[in-house]
Amino acid sequence: MTTSGPHLSVLDLVPVRSDQSTGDAVAATLALARTADALGYRRFWIAEHHNMPAVAATNPAVLIGLIASVTDRIRVGSGGVMLPNHAPLVVAEQFALLEATFPDRIDLGIGRAPGTDPVTSWALRHGAGGVTDEAVSRFPEYVDNVLAMMEPAGVGLALRGREHILKATPAATSVPQIWLLGSSDYSAQLAAAKGRPYVFAHHFSGSGTKEALELYRSTFQPSAALAEPRTFLTVNASVAPTTEEAERLALPQLLQMAALRTGRPLAAQRVVEDAELIVEAGLPDGHQELIDAMRSRWVIGDPSSARAALESLAATYDVDEVMVNPVAGAFAGGDPRSAAAREQTLTLLAG
Structure with a gap:
């Protein structure tokens, strides 16, 4: 990777194209992660979204384990885990185990938004007795719980007059790097x-x-x-040898986002030619x-721009x-188990 300019990292939603199965999309993400690792990218984060026909990033912890196992040095993490969807202990256990397996390579990014529609949010956690508004209002407490339970000493839990020590994993020697994520002032504060x-x-708010x-x-x-303070910037990018090609490759995702923001039905991400017909x-x-x-x-254009x-x-x-x-999307007829244009974006940006 070029030494000039800011360090580069990757955010991946594991998009599912119309020519892919879920397994194909995951295979393409693993290939993308290997490319980022080889090019010297700093970190590779997986988002959390549910019940969406064009996104397979439903379980960041599972995907992080898969990605970390096929890469060598890149930090792998969540961008992010939507904490109101989950019991804090489950998140702490998942990421403590990942950190134990891949020490000093795991990031835990935590968000407050549900990352899905209200019905799916209810089914994820609240169908088991929780209440959505309560989980969101207790977000700061849940963050503290996750952090404390991942520490090697664990955290004391007072229950029925006795204190019980609760640990996310029996013998931790390190903890993941924890980030707070958001699209409003709340998480910044x-x-x-x-x-x-x-x-x-x-990349989402703009x-x-x-x-x-x-x-x-x-x-x-x-x-x-x-x-x-420590922070960085997220941005959507499509890069190709020419700006014209980069614009064509960006079109399927632009159509997806337009449908999402106007409440229209979503579908698997179209190939470029089908997007152009629309x-x-x-x-x-x-x-x-x-x-x-x-x-x-x-950021849409040729490598230099x-x-x-x-x-x-x-x-x-x-x-920094x-x-x-x-x-970047895909042209018709490509390998469904790869994302050639997404890998091209990373390669051309790395210089």
């Missing part, structure tokens, strides 16, 4: 108060990044885990304007690391 690293979802990072930095309280047939009212607005915030755009973003937000979500 919480991360600052707890002295933890923080990431704003710039607005409010500067304000959130300023709030985090200005209110940061040093902790035993972190002496000063545009030629005419988009619903307002969709082209929405696509144009998203495109302006994404894309790297320059990343350097500009890093300078604008004063970060950019996490790229490679959104």
Whole structure:
């Protein structure tokens, strides 16, 4: 990887194309992770989404284990685990075990949003007796619980007049690096108060990044885990030998995001040629304007212009690391167990 410019990392949602099965999509993600590892990318994070026809990242811990087992040096983590969906002990156990197996390579990014629709959120955790609003309101407490239970000494739990020691794993020697994630001021304030690293979802939100990072930095309280603020930037990217090709490869994901943000039914991610036919047939009212607005915030272009755009973003937000979500789609007839254009994006950005 080129030594100039910000460090580069990868965010992956494990997209499922119309020419793929779930198994194919996972195989493509493993190939993408091996490429990122070989190119010198700093970290590879998996998102959490549920009940979506074009996203297979339903279980970050399982995917992290698969990815870490086929890579050598890259840090692997969650971007993020949506904590209100899960019992804190389960998350602590999963990531303590991952850290024990792959020491000093595991990141635990924690988010507060559900990452799904209300019905699926209920089925994930709350069908077993929990209440969605309660889980969200107790998010700071749940974060503390996860952190404490992963420590080698564990945490004391008072129950029926006795204290019980609760550990996520019997003999921990290290803990994952814990990050707080968000797309609003809430997590920025919480991360600052707890002295933890923080990431704003710039790739998804596209607005409010500067304000959130300023709030985090200005209110940061040093902790035993972190002496000063630490953050990076996330961005969607499609890079190809020519800008024209990069634009074509970005189109399937742009259509997906337009459908998501306008409440239209979602489908598996289309191949480029099918996406182009949809545009030629005419988009619903307002969709082209929405696509144009998203495109302006994404990094889409040839290698030179894309790297320059990343350097500009890093300078604008004063970060030394950019996490790229490679959104390039696929042309018809490609290998369903690979994501050639996504790997191309990483290769061309690495220089």
